[in-house]
Amino acid sequence: MNIERRKFDTLVIGAGGGGLRAALQMAQAEAKVAVVSKVFPTRSHTVAAQGGMNAALANVLPDNWHWHMYDTVKGSDYLGDQDAIEYMCRAASHLVVELEHAGVPFSRLDNGKIYQRAFGGQSQDFGGDQAARTCAAADRTGHAILHTLYQQNIRSKTHFFDEYFSIDLVKDDEGYILGAVVLNIETGEPLLIEAKTTLIATGGVGQLFRTNTNARINTGDGIAMTLRAGIPVQDMEFFQFHPTGIAGKGMLITEGVRGEGGYLINKDGERFMERYAPHAKDLASRDVVSRAIAIEVREGRGCGPEGDHVLLKLEHLGSDVIKKRLPGIRDMAMTFAHIDPIKEPIPVFPTAHYTMGGIPTNRYGQVVMPTEQSAEETIPGLYAVGECACVSVHGANRLGGNSLLDIVVFGRAAGNHIIDYLKENRTHRPMNESSVKAALARLERWDKKDEGENIDVLRQELQRVMEDYCSVFRTEEILADGVKKVKALIARLDNARLRDHSKVFNTARIEAFELENLMVLGLATVESALARKESRGAHSRIDYPDRDDKHWMKHSLYFEDGRVEYKPVRTKPLSVDSFPPKPRVY
């Protein structure tokens, strides 16, 4: 077939923190590494993470990895896999020190140690007093990590394909993944990258929802590619809504504000979190706070003319504290909500923030799926890390500061596993031309020139449907309608056409691919949510308000044909005792 081809030992799709950490590990072991990214690597979404990264360094308050593990298991509402969680929490301190040595300028205490701030869901002594576990490089933690990893990769001779869009994986009849067909955005020409291993690190799918905190690039491409390759996606019903997005806009007001003493009030001026989480109050975990806000609004205690939001109050902290410790938040409120939080509270409402579900992997980053032989058969040559993956350390609800940790811990672990795999798989397998052809057919589909539906309109409709039928509150009826509506949109997508058929920088074509990915993931999300008849973590069903461990303490697996199957949670940690499920009170 007439398509340009390049060969590498290993292909990394995605240049955020997860992809770059893995690439670095492999490049330093002298593997020939290709990294593909649809935007310049340092514009990946990791750059947006300001709050920080968790590690039980105990620099500010007493702490240890076991407490961190407990908080993460509890935060996950007992859907997190305890082997992976133990692995992550144990590795955390080492990874922070490693990043520091690599050049990440973590903020410091007067005694020279790394400063740590308090975030929601962190406790001392297995549910006791608030802990302070989050390390930050001022308010640029993600930026600092991304830039440091990028520079190190350049030094280690990682080959970057900047502004290349990955379309689909290529696989052979035995199920080995052989690389991917990617598109050079600048020239519009496809390229086949052949690799002995392929690692997907394409980030989350926040663009599924109209109000979200994510960059526009977060369209879940890698998760959708995996689904199309015949692999199910896991726990897609669990989407984290951050409790404090600027109402109507979506931008994030970090938990740090509540860590510094900010709190939420309803239209009666009541500090309502005291009712929902008497102990942790405004610092309870995200799903708890999001649901509380949604209940206040539903029950008529919302603020504003439409009663559609609550208020985040900071004035009592005083102008000096706000200016000194929360300057970014003040600017944000002034720019996007036209409000000065020194004088007035900020209108907030939950906003779609983080994809807990994704590509099922084990703790080495290997992609796994059930087969007749085993419940977790590895897909040879395929790995996934970061927000697109579901390892699963976040279970039904991620704790703030655990994602930057996840991406570096499992990026490194996957890199190490791939190095071993490459030692045993020294040659490229023969290319499967029919798989290449199938990927290219997806390109050709958009060459049709007659009249049809508009991509932008369909995307907006999908985001609206997801927000109305699959957000913080869910019922059988609402979700069943949601499934119908998403299916109707998918049918209309068949008739969508591009206005622009040029080759060079045809961003309309890229947006069409992104929309195809969003559509399949939208359906995966609503179908999985409809199937789960309980409330757990971020998945909250009005008709099944309680967690049901007997029937539902299991991961969902959604297949492209619409089937939903389940697999057990890994409740056995590596070396310590399991944390058995308990009611989750904060």
Place this chain on the structure above:
Amino acid sequence: MNNLPSSKIYWRCRRGMAELDMFFQGFLNNDYQRLSKTERDDFEQLLTCHDNDLLEYLMGRTTPSESNLINVVTKIRQSANSKT
């Protein structure tokens, strides 16, 4: 003359942060076409800055050290403030 942003400019405005997307999308849709040739060159130069620096400029926390960028930064900020 067609002053609409090219697809290349449009793609380079895709950034890692929702806030930047918000600033740029509004600007590209509403105000970019009124830029002069020099301002369009400055805008293209601005897009080569790091996301965090861009956010600082557009939030008005710092000004770019390259004085030619200050004018376009001001225009983007005005564009954001003119919408509710």
